[in-house]
Amino acid sequence: MTKSEWRKKIKSELLSMEGNDRKVLxxxxxxxxxxxxxWxxxxxxxxxxxxKFELDTTTVIKKAWEEGKKVCVPKCYSANKKMEFRELSSFDELENVYMDLYEPVIDRTKVIPKENIDLxxxxGLVFDKKGYRIGYGGGYYDRFLQNYQGSTLSICYSFQTAEQLPFEVFDVPVEQVITEEGRYI
Structure with a gap:
């Protein structure tokens, strides 16, 4: 399948999940x-x-806060396809931007340098056994990961995994992929 076909297939599966199944997974x-x-x-x-249709990250964010970890969320700049991470200490510091994305409010959050982010x-939408992924097609993470030195992992439902995906020379695989069935890579 092409990247576009993968995106369409997985989005459809994500949208068709039942609420209780989603919560348990x-x-x-x-x-x-x-x-x-x-972690x-x-x-x-x-x-x-x-x-709403993606794997819920609010639980992860809340657990990080409970454990005294700093949480950084991306702010994307579409004009130059760049992103930075900004520290988030409350969900009140978010605003709804394009495509129903929630990003940090610039004047209420501070930039966290890339080298400070441990994990x-x-x-992404789908991941393979080598850690390659197909995201939403903007390339923000591919560019960010080019010189990122920290650890990487992805969390997804098991149906969001595949044996092998198409990838480009600039794609950077993640170190681990975690599903409800466990970890691989």
């Missing part, structure tokens, strides 16, 4: 994440704020 995935050394040894966590939880 989210809890299992979060529990798997919290057991990892990458336990990280002080600064980079993570997106999920949209980056990289979003």
């Amino acid at each position: 989210n809890e299992k995935i979060a529990a798997q994440l919290f057991k990892t050394e990458l 336990q040894n990280s002080n600064y966590i980079g993570i997106t704020v999920s949209r 980056l939880i990289v979003p």
